[in-house]
Amino acid sequence: MKKSSLVTGALSLSLVFTLAACGDNGVNGDADQTDNENENASNNGNGEEAASEYNSSEATHVIEAGIGLNNQHPQYHGLLRFKEIVESETDGDVYVETYHSSQLGDDRQMMEALQLGSQEVTIPSTAPIANFVEQYAILDFPFLFPDEEIAMDVLNGDIGDQLLDALEDQEMVGLAWWENGYRDLTNSVQAVATAEDFQGLTIRTMENEVHLAAFQELGANPTPMAFGELFTAMQQGTVDGQENPLATIYLEGFYEVQDHYSDTNHVYSPFVFLMSKQFYDQLPDDYQEIVRNAAQEAGEYQIEENRKQNNELLDALVDEGVEYTEVTPEAREEMAEIVQPVNERFAEQIDPDFAEEVYSAIEEAQQNAE
Ligand code: TK8
Numbered sequence: 001m002k003k004s005s006l007v008t009g010a011l012s013l014s015l016v017f018t019l020a021a022c023g024d025n026g027v028n029g030d031a032d033q034t035d036n037e038n039e040n041a042s043n044n045g046n047g048e049e050a051a052s053e054y055n056s057s058e059a060t061h062v063i064e065a066g067i068g069l070n071n072q073h074p075q076y077h078g079l080l081r082f083k084e085i086v087e088s089e090t091d092g093d094v095y096v097e098t099y100h101s102s103q104l105g106d107d108r109q110m111m112e113a114l115q116l117g118s119q120e121v122t123i124p125s126t127a128p129i130a131n132f133v134e135q136y137a138i139l140d141f142p143f144l145f146p147d148e149e150i151a152m153d154v155l156n157g158d159i160g161d162q163l164l165d166a167l168e169d170q171e172m173v174g175l176a177w178w179e180n181g182y183r184d185l186t187n188s189v190q191a192v193a194t195a196e197d198f199q200g201l202t203i204r205t206m207e208n209e210v211h212l213a214a215f216q217e218l219g220a221n222p223t224p225m226a227f228g229e230l231f232t233a234m235q236q237g238t239v240d241g242q243e244n245p246l247a248t249i250y251l252e253g254f255y256e257v258q259d260h261y262s263d264t265n266h267v268y269s270p271f272v273f274l275m276s277k278q279f280y281d282q283l284p285d286d287y288q289e290i291v292r293n294a295a296q297e298a299g300e301y302q303i304e305e306n307r308k309q310n311n312e313l314l315d316a317l318v319d320e321g322v323e324y325t326e327v328t329p330e331a332r333e334e335m336a337e338i339v340q341p342v343n344e345r346f347a348e349q350i351d352p353d354f355a356e357e358v359y360s361a362i363e364e365a366q367q368n369a370e
Helices: 005-021 031-035 074-089 107-116 148-155 158-170 209-217 227-235 246-251 277-281 285-312 314-319 329-350 352-369
Strands: 061-066 094-099 172-187 202-205 221-224 241-244 260-276 323-325
Touching: 061 074, 074 094, 074 172, 074 285, 094 285, 107 172, 107 260, 148 158, 148 172, 148 260, 148 352, 158 172, 158 260, 158 352, 172 246, 172 277, 172 285, 202 209, 202 227, 209 221, 209 260, 209 329, 227 241, 241 260, 246 285, 246 314, 260 277, 260 285, 260 314, 260 329, 285 314, 314 323, 329 352
Parallel strands: 061 094, 202 221, 202 241, 260 323
Antiparallel strands: 172 241, 172 260
């Protein structure tokens, strides 16, 4: 596995500046977040909602856990479940502090902090992980996974294990697969029903080369940006739109700044529950097992709640005044054909053998499901 030490070095430096700019509480005081009209996003991540019968000053080990999404999202509820399990099973000897809404930084910065050992847990989408372990980019190929069950089968099998193991070289330990879900498009310009409708739209993408190339191929102007900057970018018109699963679109209040929603389902987005290797390695064996099982168990809860929200929030979004444009299977098929050369190019460039393994694992999971 290739280590991109140059990129990593530059990022460490930018992390130092970011932390220095945050003041002494380590919370990201980014103006973007306070300008955000969505009140959920500005709540303090370590307030009442994460109440605990235990006290960090009495714990031997303190886990600072940060995510990019807000405290309404199933990802945060899953993190609270992790906290509950770990604290009760260690009788408060391992204490978990929870931060949401990019309070500790964006996905990339938080992974950097895990490498440095200055933060213990984060749960990014796989897309930004590809900047650390390039094989992760293959998971983010558009229209790769036919459904969520098949995706989870593959991730909880040999493919997923290989990807989690590969994180160790990057000073991170992958404890479990969680789920963000199928990504859909919103924008403030036009209804998007077909591939042609992407033409000319400025779309914020995650910081991932495959996403960038795929949206280019569709004729859009992709603009990679950290999630924490997205709301303001849409509000100010820096970007016309973005793509995320429905739960994120609704729970982050994107309807305040977006007019159109299309169920493109263009890519399945997993989350990975990551722990700092430095931190994990110094935990006693029984605690290692407790955090591993807790990440798994909390993940099962997160996935269930997440799927429910992704399936149920469409009406609520429409009630907020967003126009829903249905994307037909034929239109999706056309989009998939247009971006297929991107998948082929990256498979070749990144790791053709591993890409083949992923394709066969998906086929096998599909056959087992039939
Ligand atoms: C949150 C991100 C987010 C992702 C994105 O930190 O950046 O759009 O979908 O959920 O991981």
